[in-house]
Amino acid sequence: MLSEQFKQALPILKKIEEAGFQAYFVGGAVRDLIIGREVNDVDIATSALPQEVKGIFPKTVDVGIEHGTILVIHNGEGYEITTFRTEKGYEDFRRPSEVSFVRNLEEDLQRRDFTINAIAMNANGEFVDPFNGLEDIEQKVIRTVGSADERFQEDALRMMRAIRFQSQLGFTMDKTCREGLENNAALLEHIAIERKLQEFEKLLLGEYVSIYWADFLSLKLSDYLPGIKRNRELLKLFHTFRLSHLTITERWTLLFYCLKIDDPSTLLKQWKASNKRIKDCRLLLQVFYQRLQRDWTDYDLYNVELPTILSIEKLMNSIGNSYFSKKDIEERIDTLAIKNGDLLAVTGKDLQAWANKKGGPWIKECLELIEKEILSRNLPNEKDAIEKWVMNEWLHRSNNN
Numbered sequence: 576m577l578s579e580q581f582k583q584a585l586p587i588l589k590k591i592e593e594a595g596f597q598a599y600f601v602g603g604a605v606r607d608l609i610i611g612r613e614v615n616d617v618d619i620a621t622s623a624l625p626q627e628v629k630g631i632f633p634k635t636v637d638v639g640i641e642h643g644t645i646l647v648i649h650n651g652e653g654y655e656i657t658t659f660r661t662e663k664g665y666e667d668f669r670r671p672s673e674v675s676f677v678r679n680l681e682e683d684l685q686r687r688d689f690t691i692n693a694i695a696m697n698a699n700g701e702f703v704d705p706f707n708g709l710e711d712i713e714q715k716v717i718r719t720v721g722s723a724d725e726r727f728q729e730d731a732l733r734m735m736r737a738i739r740f741q742s743q744l745g746f747t748m749d750k751t752c753r754e755g756l757e758n759n760a761a762l763l764e765h766i767a768i769e770r771k772l773q774e775f776e777k778l779l780l781g782e783y784v785s786i787y788w789a790d791f792l793s794l795k796l797s798d799y800l801p802g803i804k805r806n807r808e809l810l811k812l813f814h815t816f817r818l819s820h821l822t823i824t825e826r827w828t829l830l831f832y833c834l835k836i837d838d839p840s841t842l843l844k845q846w847k848a849s850n851k852r853i854k855d856c857r858l859l860l861q862v863f864y865q866r867l868q869r870d871w872t873d874y875d876l877y878n879v880e881l882p883t884i885l886s887i888e889k890l891m892n893s894i895g896n897s898y899f900s901k902k903d904i905e906e907r908i909d910t911l912a913i914k915n916g917d918l919l920a921v922t923g924k925d926l927q928a929w930a931n932k933k934g935g936p937w938i939k940e941c942l943e944l945i946e947k948e949i950l951s952r953n954l955p956n957e958k959d960a961i962e963k964w965v966m967n968e969w970l971h972r973s974n975n976n
């Protein structure tokens with residue numbers, strides 16, 4: 576059964592064929608269709624040269640014309656169409672550094688990394704499978720197309736892809752792939768860290784990661800990944816802990832916990848992770864360490880965002896500690912005198928007017944004290960009462976300090 580993505584892209588294949596060229600679905604989408612996994616982007620390979628592709632379709636974008644890739648816009652969706660090519664090495668994220676166009680599908684399939692990724696499918700749903708990828712999918716084997724040494728020397732990231740496919744698909748590398756990986760592991764040192772990060776995160780998120788994690792850590796490959804280096808502490812991550820349903824930030828957080836890291840910024844900067852990833856991991860790890868020491872206080876439940884609290888409870892569950900369910904947490908929040916900051920009856924501006932003072936750090940301190948007084952039910956969340964408290968208690972206290 577063709578999934579929606581393929582059906583929508585079929586007219587593109589047909590149009591290229593009508594113009595007298597060959598066109599096939601290729602790469603990960605074909606692999607995932609055969610396996611029955613969710614298909615993301617469908618990639619198309621063609622015998623037409625980039626200029627010829629541009630002549631066929633009214634709306635195109637030159638996303639990587641020098642590497643043979645044109646983006647065709649069809650019904651509001653973008654499809655990457657790449658001329659059959661051979662390639663050498665990768666200069667950045669996705670683009671090969673040297674390509675030559677060929678008019679023959681088999682040559683194009685031959686330059687691909689693994690047999691499971693070297694299957695093409697035409698518009699009638701027929702497969703072209705010169706390297707027995709279909710059988711390898713059946714046998715759940717990851718095998719390089721031809722020599723493993725050659726494939727890994729062309730692009731060392733492929734070694735990480737092999738590990739990532741083990742983790743994502745539950746397939747196992749064959750002997751020559753594994754040997755190639757051991758022989759060439761050092762080449763990974765020269766690969767852009769951004770590319771390694773992408774693969775590492777896919778590995779961490781893989782459905783079968785717990786089965787292949789120890790294997791990955793035992794390989795020399797892990798020496799070329801910041802902070803990982805065949806670290807025995809990390810074995811715990813997928814052996815002792817239950818990680819299904821955890822997001823990437825939650826998985827990273829447990830990884831830092833295993834490594835006893837307090838501030839993950841240094842390591843994540845070595846990985847060149849995004850600022851968002853660094854910020855999210857820092858927050859989660861900090862709150863997680865605090866939660867390991869003690870239960871949530873009313874002030875925590877009020878102050879920490881609900882998704883963060885729920886993430887932390889998932890982590891507590893993962894490491895086998897007692898934890899609160901979403902329902903437990905929501906019930907506790909429901910009993911609070913005030914549920915979140917938006918509901919506070921006063922603002923910083925009110926405080927400034929009452930105290931007749933310029934803004935400054937004192938506003939944050941005072942608001943926090945007001946919140947704590949309200950949460951411990953010493954003060955109602957009402958503007959008049961709070962004004963009185965500020966004038967009588969707080970100003971008096973702060974003038975005496």
Ligand SMILES: Nc1ccn([C@@H]2O[C@H](COP(=O)(O)OP(=O)(O)OP(=O)(O)O)[C@@H](O)[C@H]2O)c(=O)n1
Nearest residue numbers: 602603604615686687688689692693730732733
């Ligand atoms: N280093 C690489 C990267 C990609 N490919 C080939 O290009 C295809 C598309 O690559 P990409 O989209 O990066 O990965 P997918 O295999 O599609 O996997 P996923 O979409 O799950 O990342 C792959 O299937 C493979 O045939 C390759 O041979 N060597």
